[in-house]
Amino acid sequence: MTDPLARPPKKNPQKVQTVPVLPPAFRSRAAMGLTAAAAEGRFKLQHCAECGAVQYPPRDACVSCLGLELLWKDTDPVGELIADTVVHTSPNLYFRRQAPWRCGTVRLNAGPSIFCHVHGDCLKGSDVRLLSRLDRAGQGVLIAIPKETTPNMADDPELRELGADPKHRRVLITDGRQPGAPALAKALLDAGAMTVFVGEGETWRPYPERSALEKMDGVHLMPLDLTDTSSVVELAGEIGGKVDILINNARFMRPGGVLARGDTAFARDEMEVNYLGLMRLAQAFGPGMKARGADGINNAAAWVNILSINAIANDPAYGSFNASQAAALSLAQSLRAELRPGGVKVMTVFCGPTDDDWYQDVPPPKLLPGAVARSVVQGLRDGVEDVWCGDVAKDYAERWRQDPRVLERELAGDMG
Amino acid sequence: MSRRQSYDGVVVTAPFSTPYQRYSTQTAHYWLARALKGTLDAAGLRKDGIDGLSVASFTLFPDSPVGLSQHLGVTLRWLDSIPMGGASGVVALRRAARAVQAGDAEIVACLAGDTNHIDSFRKLLSSFSRFAMDAAYPYGYGGPNSMFALLTDRYMQEYGATREDFGRIAVAQRDNALRNPNALMKKPLSLEDYLEARPISDPIALFDCVMPCAGAEAFLVMSEEEAVKRGLPFARVAGTIERHNAFPDDPIQLRGGWAVDVEDLWSMAGMKPADMDLVQTYDDYPVISMMQFEDLGFCGKGEAPAFLRDRDLTVTGDLPHNTSGGQLSAGQAGAAGGFLGMVEALRQVTRNAGPTQVADAKHALVSGFGMINYDRGLCSGAAILTGESA
Incomplete structure (x- = not known):
């Protein structure tokens, strides 16, 4: 049985910080297939297209028939x-x-x-289940866990090292004004987060989510305006050393593509929040998180961006906003590589249309705040890089994998 | 049955071992040069007296044996590179013997050696093989220790072997090493010391592991006529086998390639295990020595613990084993570890072993095992050497 993870003590500022080192x-190149699967939390192995043999370690030819077409496929994880x-x-x-x-x-x-x-709870001679996970170096690895759930299973030191479980960690949610912010904060606290900082811009302006957030034990509202560099830097100066998981949920969106708008005013606002806001956050919080990647139980573990699924393929109904999402996704890829030496993961939560005013024209299914919150927590526990949140996002992702060009046409379908 | 041709007319001679050093500031080139000089001196040859060279080394980089030929100034008509670690001694011998037999070379010098810088072992590990890089190192990075821990664990589960069984092998080898002035380990080892040693990768502890070091080993292969002409004590090659990637479908390694070819080995030599006056197994871990006793026909599968319990493995015992101390107690000088048993066996059957000499040694079995590419050793081989007076 796994011992429950003890709440970490306050950090002793006189001690030398543990420098992140990586496995x-x-x-x-063949083995990167395992990493790609782990990035989505899927257990895949190489299968020979010709004879169906399943093989490991990854090869460039089938060990059974020398076939050269090897497919990474979901595989029975039990052994x-x-x-x-x-x-x-x-x-x-x-x-x-x-x-x-x-x-x-x-x-x-x-x-x-x-x-x-x-995993410490696996018994020799028993059936176990293999999981694909990303390790601290950001590479795919396999871990055996008991077939049935055991008490405090997630607290196993090896499993924890392969994820970014919110338990005992401190989280910053960047925008309290987003309709999903209270559900997100609650889900994180329920998952054992020690503290949830929630950023709020233009504090003088009231918003309905505030009262819900205020009531939660463990939530601290902090002034944060992503369009203002000094505001971001100031907050990083105050809490940067204790943000273990940063969740950027900020979003500025207006409907319309290129021709529907007469000018670049909204496009500028979208980029200011969705792209430059992310960059400001990364520049202010990133270096500290990277340095704190090995800081004990509450080390810096993950950076999460909540984006529209249309970051991967544009829907012209929200064409300009979606371009800002694509920009943010691209920047996140760079950030992922830059944070890797610290062992900090970068995760993207791809959302289908959310059930709010800005997507009022879009038919269901639409995402409720609780669904996004659950996806974020599960994604952190699994330590994945991509989370496809909701049926729409999963469907787009599948179609995108099949053929990005076809998806582009499908998304433009009703534009004539 | 075997259609293998004999090695008639070919002999092995001029064994040479450098002293081993835990760490060396020198290069592999230095150690190999020293070994070449040593074996040539033992045969009274100059370096232009050889026309064939066989080299096994992990630390020659960026050179290959081709570069080494210019480095050492030898002109060759036959050149071989044996990247087979612990099997390199047997494999080098087989190939050189066939080359001499076929007239492709007159005299082949077989060398194996490596240096050991402070950081060599870590660097060697980090670039050992693609499967190791992809599927072994990211998991605890225990190197070969973890892989052998797993198969030791499995062997213990399967056949009921105990730590004491493995310990007896290590303790006997330490006894032997104390007679060998070149051995790195100089202190006696008791079974208690073995059992109480620091854990490395359970169930493997400190004295299950070899000590990486610098050093080199060498011998010459030539025609019997040539050896007689030069008045060199020599050994004949009664039989040899070699096998790579045997039993790939075994879920974990409990046997090696010897088991495929063992009948050929004994029938080729016209001998049986009981005829051996001494045995040199490849002892990177004691469990592997046990596997060799089983797979080479000394006892049945899983019976090595019981078989060895009743035997004395020291130089003066009833089954002298790894008489120079083996790698566990003499040290593992990289690829030279694959030559250690061969060179010692050659000394034994030519009655040149000095303080480790087994009385009346005529027949020796030498076994090799190498290359943990991923989860098991892929190369295996064995040879039977027979002294000239036999």
């Missing part, structure tokens, strides 16, 4: 833990620090034997 990050070991010493700095570290060999029902991380 081995180099992979072959038997046939041997295990606890590594006490390693020449690698990361595992030296993490030791003792349990690993083992799982013989998958699907065929291959797999050397993997092993």
Whole structure:
């Protein structure tokens, strides 16, 4: 049984900060398939298109028939833990620090034997389930967990290291004025977050979400205006050292594509909040988070951007806004690479149309705030990079994978 | 049955081992040069006396044995590179013997050696193989220790072997090493010391692991006629086998490639395990030595713990094993670890082993095992050496 994770003590400012070090990050190109699957939390292995053999480690040819077409496919994750070991010493700095570290060999029902991380509750000789996860280096790895849920399962040190569980961590939600902010704050507190800072711009202007936020134990409202560099810098100066998870939910949107608007005024506002706002946040909070990636139980763990699914393919009904979402998505990719040395993950939550005034013209299904909040928490626990929130986002993602050009035409369908 | 041709007319001679050093500021080139000089001196040859060279080394980078030929100033008509770690001794011997037999070379110097800088082991690990990089290092980065921990764990579950069983192998080898002035380990080891040692990767503890070091080993392969002409004590090659990536579908390694070819080995030599006066197994971990006793026919699968319990593995015992201390107690000088048993066996059957000499040693079995590409050793090989007076 896993011991419940103790609430971390206050940080001793006189102690040397633990410098982030990473597990081995180099992979072959074939092995990146595992990383791509882990980024979505899916357990996939290479399957031969010709003979169907399932193989591991990743290869460039089928070990069974020498077929060259190898497909990464969802695979039965169940197998038997046939041997295990606890590594006490390693020449690698990361595992030296993490030791003792349990690993083992799982013989998958699907065929291959797999050397993997092993959750402390797994019993040798028993069935286990493999999960694909991203490790601190941002690379895909496999961990065996018990087939059935065990008490405090998520608190296992290896599993926790592969995710960004909100438990005992401190979170900043950047925009309290978003209709989904209270549900998000509540979900994080329910998930065990120690503190939820919520940013609010133009504090003199009342908004309905405020009273709900104020009532929550553990929520601290902080002045934050993403269009104002000094406001962002000021808040980072105040709480930057204790933001372990930053969730940027800020959004400025107006309907319309290029021709529906006579000028660039709204487009400028969209970029100011959705793109430059993210950049201001990243410049103010990013360096501190990167440096605090190994800071104990409440280390800096994740950066989350909540974006429209139309960041990956534009719907011209909101064409200009969607362009700002695409810009933010691209910037997030850069931020992901830049935060990687600190072991901090960057996650995008892709949302379909939300059930609010700005999407009033759009037919259902639409996303309720609770759904977004649940997706964020689950995504953090799983440590994924992409979360497809709601049926619309999942559907777009699937169609986008099949053919981005076809999706573009489909999204433009009613434009004549 | 086997259609293998004999190695008649070819012999092995001029064994040479450098002393081992825990850390060295020198390069692999230095150690290999030292070993070449040593084996040539033992045969009374100059370097233009050889026309074939076989090299096993992990730390020659950026050079290959081609670069080494210019570095050492040897002109060759036959050149081989053996990237097979612990199997390199057996494999080098087989290939060189066939080259000499076929007349492609007259005298082949077989060398293996590596340096060991402070950071060498870590660097070697980090670039060892693609599967290791993709599927082993990211998981605890225990290196080969973790992989052998897993198969030791499985072996113990499957066959009921105990830590004491493994410990007896290590303790006997330490005894042998104390006779070998070149061995790195100089202190006696008791079973208690073994059992109480610091854990490395459970169930593997400190004395299950070899000590990486710098050093080199060498021998010469030539025609029997040539050896006789030069008055060199030599050994004949009674039989050899080699196998790579055997039993790929075994979910975890409990046997090696020897098990595929063992009948060929003994029938080629016209001998049986009981005829061996000494055995040199590849002992990167004691469990692997057990596997070799089983797969090479000394006992059945899973019976090595019981088989070895009743035997004395020291130089003066009834089954002398790894007489120079093996890698566990002499040290593992990189690829030279794959030559250690071969060179020692050659000394033994030519009665040149000095303080580790086994009385009346005529027949020796040498076994090799190498290259943990991912979760198991892929290369295996074995050779039977017979002393000239046999």
